[in-house]
Amino acid sequence: MIQETIKAKQDKRDRRTAVIGTAAVFVGLVASYAALTDATHALDPVLFPGWSVILPELAKSSGELLKGLYYSMRLLLPSLAAAILAGIAVGLLVGMHPKVKLVLMPLFRALNPFPPTMLIPYAIAVLPSFWLSSASIIFIGVFWPVLMSTLHGIAMLEPRWIDNARCLQLTGRKLIFKVVLPGAMPQIFSGIGSGLIFSFILLTVAEMFGAKAGLGFFVQYYADFAEYGRVLGGILFMSTVVVLIMTVFDRIQRRVLHWTQKR
């Protein structure tokens, strides 16, 4: 009991250190940028506009940014969801059938590292709409890490869990949802994490190529007019969105993998 309260107190202190420390570093970075721009004009004011330029531009383009966000999410979220579901489903199908895995694994290993960005020009040429071609690029980029991590997670299932499942004669859906998926979840989540980060890169790259809307388009568009206040504002906005999405992801992950902390 005493041990637990000591640990709880230590945890609380650690959390406070983290929050205060991170905030301090963040404020420090913002202030240093201000010092180099607005205060001293040490940096080129066209390429590096100060906060006095960026913040009003950010406010002015908020409508445009929100619209961009809407277009970006309309592209990102369905592609992400489809890729995660497909990656896990194919992973289960292949991972639970050793012979199928034996045949397909060499192909997976060869295709997995192929950069999906190479496919962008071709996808745009082949597929009827910009949305479909970009969505398929993001899909491919997320599908592979999720598939490979699902396969890895299934291969790493502890033999004792399998013994246990066999003794209980679990088969089919029950075997998948009560043993295989939960047991492979830690690896699957790490695959989704890499897929998520990759998806932001692919999203913005795709939007800079041929889009008429979206956050990547916004940054590319104003860079062409050398309006770097808006460009930086757009980048800051995008980073905030990414941080929010990653926070939600971390929350979900912590919740689903709650049991791994208690082992």
Place this chain on the structure above:
Amino acid sequence: MNDTPLIQLHDVGFSYAGERTLHGVDLTVGESEFVAIIGPSGCGKSTLLRLVSGLLMPDAGEILVGGRPVTGPGLDRAMVFQDYSLFPWSDVSDNIVLALEQTHPALSKGERRQIAEEYLAMVGLAGNERKLPGELSGGMRQRAAIARALAMNSPILLMDEPFGALDAITRARQQDMLLDIWQTGGSLKKTVLFVTHDVDEALILASRVIVLGVRPGHIAADIAVNLPRPRSREKSVNSGQFRALRNRLLHELDLAVTRQLEAASEVREGSGI
């Protein structure tokens, strides 16, 4: 009911990685027997249990449970492993409910939940239903595993050194608990195969102790433990009969190990070193 013994092993052999780990094992276990299997490490006692459970298949002889050959694991044999009978991602109650879904498909969800609660209370874990296995101590985890095996109500209970990883005091308490539950089982008494490397544990719990010899594993002795029932650990341990049995068992184990050493030195001499 009938005269067919519940578990029969005929001339069972098993090899692993080219080495013969079990050879010529003949064993018959009747209904409601509590049989301890003991032997030096590497004698194949866990392998023997896994063969009966159907997790492993013998490469010689045959194993019959209820008169039928074992072709794989079955719900008529509930297994308690050393420290991993529960899935770590489900709470204790869900673990038991999952097992009950398999053994008692006709019951409603609420009924299963209630049975889980009853058995958890029986092993002294009332109020811990919603805990994850990782939130419990080793002893509590093992009690939950036993609760699950009992809740399944399989006629056969296979226990693979269930208390092997526990400290001495916890282990003694668990033995008392198991003794209590088994002895008060009445006509519902389970048939238990209990693997252990602890002589006292075997004598406290079992009605019969099988001593396994090594290289390859074989039955070296089959000793009846005629201590009066209902037993208690305390009464048993302090009786002269217990001490005599203990000496005999230790002697048998000693013989098994000596034979192993002799066999090893013969091999060495034979190989001309």
